[in-house]
Amino acid sequence: MTTLYGYFRSSAAYRVRIALNIKGLAYDQAPVNLVKGEQRAEVYLARNPQGLVPMLTIDDGTQLLQSLAICEYLEERYPExxxxxxxxxxxxxxxxxxxxxxxxxxxxxxxxxxxxxxxxLQVDEDTKLTWYRHWVAEGFTALETMLSREAGSGDFCHGDAPTLADVCLVPQVFNAERFEFDLSACPRIRRITANCRAIEAFQRAAPGEQPDAN
Amino acid sequence: MTTLYGYFRSSAAYRVRIALNIKGLAYDQAPVNLVKGEQRAEVYLARNPQGLVPMLTIDDGTQLLQSLAICEYLEERYPExxxxxxxxxxxxxxxxxxxxxxxxxxxxxxxxxxxxxxxxLQVDEDTKLTWYRHWVAEGFTALETMLSREAGSGDFCHGDAPTLADVCLVPQVFNAERFEFDLSACPRIRRITANCRAIEAFQRAAPGEQPDAN
Structure with a gap:
């Protein structure tokens, strides 16, 4: 059995859920509560010294870490x-x-x-949110520009079907919305995200749909 | 001609230099001085909206961004x-x-x-260095554990020839040394780094060897 160690709100775990769903692969979920610090528990660290989610384990004993590495593995093993x-x-x-x-x-x-x-660093809530929004703004401004002016873009980040880029974008948009980041300057990002959210593989991967959602 | 837009001390540009050297590919360098903010200059942003280095341009018009994406491209185009x-x-x-x-x-x-x-955030020098070392310590502790106990490790991060993992490790070690991070708890990382540094492709990629080194 394939088991995903993740957390419903982790962007990185969310990416892997999308990729697994797009590939049509079945998987169990083993929630690791990041807020409670379960990723630093001895039993988890013994398996994954990075102390992070996601981790994907496969019944042949393969243990995979790092969301993009996991997605590339899935792409190589299950090309369609x-x-x-x-x-x-x-x-x-x-x-x-x-x-x-x-x-x-x-x-x-x-x-x-x-x-x-x-x-x-004992920063206050406002300073924390300013930090958050600063890095999202930097990244999304660049992304919006690339998506708007590059010929490769389509209904999705690249062409007219979802790719690894959309697998990363949608969780980041979810995260940005949760922190009330203003996406009005990013129409292309919003349009592509809406296109992704119309697809069942993305819908089933959404944080609110996970067994550990609260 | 292949041109690398980089900065001698940028870890990400350093990775691409190593990969290009390992593949035996010739390239020009176009230095972008990050300390002077040249990556935010209009002429650079017009080409690369991310405002980051590295960027690799190839004479067929291909323009590549993000160091790991560039390395994967080189791997696909030049497998040996x-x-x-x-x-x-x-x-x-x-x-x-x-x-x-x-x-x-x-x-x-x-x-x-x-x-x-x-x-x-107006943190002082000590707080900045503590931040720096905290994240290196977190990452290197995990990395040292993985390299020490996983069967895949060898003279290099994986087996007995350099891979993409070493391409990333060596610039990070250079960076950590520059910030006087104590590597004594990381013998495996130090041994692998020493093995890499004995290889000409790594030597020629070192920051001090670049045209913009100062």
Whole structure:
């Protein structure tokens, strides 16, 4: 059996849920409550020294870490429907859009970082939200520009079917909405997100649909 | 001609230099001085709305962004010598190690983030360094554990030849050394880094060897 260790509101786990759903793969879920700190529990760290979600385990003993690495694995093992286009330049564009979210926005805004700001740097709620919105604004402004002016864009980030870029975008938009980030300057991002949200694979992956949602 | 827009001390540009050298590809360099803010200049933003380095341009008009996406492109276009093993699970392991650096450590510690801490949050030098070392310690502790106990490790992060994981590790170690991070608890990371530094492709990619080094 394939088991996803995740958390309903984790953007990174959300990405993997979308990818698994697009590929039509069945999986169990093993919730790891990040707010309660279960990712730092000895039993979890023994399996995953990164102390992060997601982790995907497969019954052949394979244990996979890091959301984008997991998505690439799924793409290689289960090529259809594809999460990456065929042409190397197009694949590079999709990966760059995905990494703009996964390497430039999300790492600055996840729970452990916001916790460090509050607990260690003792910033107030306003300063924390300003930090959050600053990095989303930086990233989304660049993303909106790329999506608007590059020929590769379509109904989705690349062309007219979802790719790894959309797999990363939708959880980041969900996250931004939760922090009341104003998306009015990002019409293309909003349109693509709406197109994704019309697809069942994205709908079933949404945080509110998960067994640990509260 | 292939041109790398980078900065001698940028970890992300450093990764691409290593990958290009391992693949034996010739390239020009177009330095973008991050300290002077040249990445935010209109002429650069017009080409790269992310306002980041590296960017790799190829004379067929292809323009590539995001260091890991660039490395994957190079791997697909120029498979030899490989930066990723053949087996999907092994590839996933290498990508996870690479992303542990590229998604969990580096994004929190690059120049623009340290600048935000100092200029916007007005933290003092000590607090900035504590932030820096905190995220490196988190990431390197996990990485050291994985490298020490997983069967895939060898003289390099995976097996006995450099992969994408080493391409990411060596610039992060350089960066950590620059910020006087204590690596004594990371013997495996130090050994692998030493093995990489014995290889010409890594040597030629080092920050001090670049035209814009100062």
């Amino acid at each position: 429907p594809p999460l990456l286009p065929a042409d190397p330049s197009d694949r590079a564009r999709v990966r760059a859009l995905a990494q703009l979210v996964a390497c430039e926005i999300h790492p600055l805004n996840n729970l452990r970082v916001l916790k460090y700001l509050v607990n260690e | 010598p490989p930066l990723l093993p053949a087996d999907p699970s092994d590839r996933a392991r290498v990508r996870a190690l690479a992303q542990l650096v590229a998604c969990e450590i580096h994004p929190l510690n690059n120049l623009r983030v340290l600048k935000y801490l100092v200029n916007e």
